[in-house]
Amino acid sequence: MSRRNKTRKVLIGLAAAALAGGAFAVSTGMSSAGESCAGLDTALQNNLTFIADQKANPDALSDARIANRQAVVDLINQRRATAGCTGDVVAQPPAVAQPPAVAQPPAVAQPPAVAQPPAVAQPPAATKPATQAPAEEEQAGEKGDVVCKGSTVTLSGEAGAPAASSGTFPIGTTLRVTNLDNNKSITVKVATPSGSCVLLNDAAFEQVRESGKFLIRRAVIERVG
Structure with a gap:
């Protein structure tokens, strides 16, 4: 093989490697530039804590939740490795269950109150038509298609303007997340x-x-x- 042909093959190989590296960055949406080890470590710990909690308090959906969250852990670990993060991140210990409250003795019965003369009847107030309380899945405002029922939501550890990440919906999909414990919602x-x-x-x-x-x-x- 001539020296010229050998040089040409080396240059082609280097170009292919650079192209593959660029494709990886596009496919994952990540690069080592600008990554925060503190944010990635926090996100990793939150996901590890969630997995530990599901294992300690399992229910019918725990296996599916653990599998989904393990995929997130693997992705965060890849990003930590790329960013050069070396911290030892472990799950927070699960909360200790509180002992049941001691039953209180029944209260002593009070003597019956003296009957009062009947009050003068007042004309009935005009009644207003009752409004039906919205269902839990419609409390967020304008109704959308409810998806991923039973799923919990945590944070990804990514910085920037409010946004979401998903393994179910493509990039560009608009989702609304409502926290029923405080009735707060956000559309991202x-x-x-x-x-x-x-x-x-x-x-x-x-x-x-x-x-x-x-x-x-x-x-x-x-x-x-």
């Missing part, structure tokens, strides 16, 4: 892929979470666009 677009139905980035999760909590257990997820 899917910006990146993940292994869950929906994960909220830091800015979006901060608008709907309860103080001190990093998981929305009673969530309604709607596809609105």
